[in-house]
Amino acid sequence: xxxxxxxxxxxxxxxxxxxxxxxxQDMDHENMFWYRQDPGLxxxxxxxxxxxxxxxxxxxxxxYSVSRxxxxxxxxxxxxxxxxxxxxxxxxSIKNTIYFGEGSWLTVV
Amino acid sequence: AQSVTQPDIHITVSxxxxxxxxCNYSYGATPYLFWYVQSPGQGLxxxxxxxxxxxxVQGIKGFEAEFKRSQSSFNLRKPSVHWxxxxxxxxxxxxxxxxxxYFGTGTSLTVIP
Numbered sequence: 001x002x003x004x005x006x007x008x009x010x011x012x013x014x015x016x017x018x019x020x021x022x023x024x025q026d027m028d029h030e031n032m033f034w035y036r037q038d039p040g041l042x043x044x045x046x047x048x049x050x051x052x053x054x055x056x057x058x059x060x061x062x063x064y065s066v067s068r069x070x071x072x073x074x075x076x077x078x079x080x081x082x083x084x085x086x087x088x089x090x091x092x093s094i095k096n097t098i099y100f101g102e103g104s105w106l107t108v109v
Numbered sequence: 110a111q112s113v114t115q116p117d118i119h120i121t122v123s124x125x126x127x128x129x130x131x132c133n134y135s136y137g138a139t140p141y142l143f144w145y146v147q148s149p150g151q152g153l154x155x156x157x158x159x160x161x162x163x164x165x166v167q168g169i170k171g172f173e174a175e176f177k178r179s180q181s182s183f184n185l186r187k188p189s190v191h192w193x194x195x196x197x198x199x200x201x202x203x204x205x206x207x208x209x210x211y212f213g214t215g216t217s218l219t220v221i222p
Contacts, residue, residue, distance in 0.1 A: 004152075033210075040118075042199070042214035090152060096160075098143065098201065098210055100152040 002027050004093050006101035013108050019078040021104050023091030031094040032074035033058075034066065036087050037103070043090065049074055081108045111136050113202050115213035122190050123221050130185040130216050132200030142183040143201040144174055147215075153199060159183065170194070195220045 004025045013019050025032065033048040045058030047066040055066050063085060067075040078085055086108045091101040114133045122128055134140055141160050145153040157168025164176040174185045183200060197217050203210035 006152075040214065043212040094210070096141075097155060097158055098145075098153075098203070099155070100145075102152040103150070105150075 002093070002099045004091055004099050004101040006089075006091050006104045008104050009102060010105045011107070013078075013081050013106065015082060015108055017078075017081050017108075019081050019106065019108075021076040021078075021089055021091075021106070023074045023076070023093075023101055024072050025074075025093035025099070026072065027093055027095065027099070028071065029093040029095045029099075030071070032068070033092040033094060033098075034064075034074070034076045035090040035092065036060065037090055038087050046076065046089075078106075081106075083108050111202065111209070111211045113200050113211050113213040115198075115200055115216050117216045118214070119217045119219070121219040121221060124192050125189050128185075128187045128190045128194070128218070130198050130200075130218070132183045132185065132213060134181055134183065134200070134202040134211075136181075136202050136211075138204060140183075140202045141204065142174075142176060143203070143210075144168065144172070144183070144185045145199045145201065146170075147197040147199065149196075156185070156198075190218075190220055192220045192222065194218060 007022045034046045035043040049055045049068045065077045089104045093099045112135045143158045144156040147153045156172050159166050159176045197215045199215045200213040
């Protein structure tokens with residue numbers, strides 16, 4: 001079975017902190033995505049990556065960066081967390097079909 | 110422009126009743142269509158997908174969906190809803206290359222006894 005693992009399920013961070021959200025997939029997929037999910041807004045694409053060290057901006061990249069040093073791992077970085085980044089973050093690994101992780105709930109106080 | 114519309118934000122049905130969740134899309138190329146379900150606090154689980162062939166596709170948990178090209182629709186159905194089906198449902202459209210996917214804003218399903 002396909003597996004996408006987001007190691008941090010629930011985080012509480014202070015404004016201004018640097019936050020790392022990690023995502024690992026075990027399917028040798030090239031395409032990995034980070035989405036943000038907010039009530040009434042659905043899923044919005046933050047960044048995606050086609051391959052190691054490759055990254056592309058999605059629809060809402062401001063305030064975020066990403067890192068893909070290994071094929072199986074795609075990290076989302078909040079350089080200086082702000083309260084408007086409180087949200088559910090979903091990682092996905094894609095090959096014809098989207099496989100999602102369980103999500104990371106981030107609260108910034 | 111590519112987009113997915115789920116016109117019903119919230120639906121309430123009685124347990125045992127039939128269900129239809131609507132999804133309309135706008136997509137420039139041959140669409141690949143998906144339905145996902147999300148239980149509270151969880152990620153999204155794939156219910157079913159349509160790539161080509163038979164326009165009526167069967168998925169997990171007794172769900173099915175029908176692709177109607179002329180109506181640009183991909184509605185999800187279940188003949189008899191169970192209380193455990195209460196969740197958020199998302200429709201998505203994308204390309205075979207998997208580079209871009211577009212999601213609807215979701216339909217929240219409540220099941221009453």
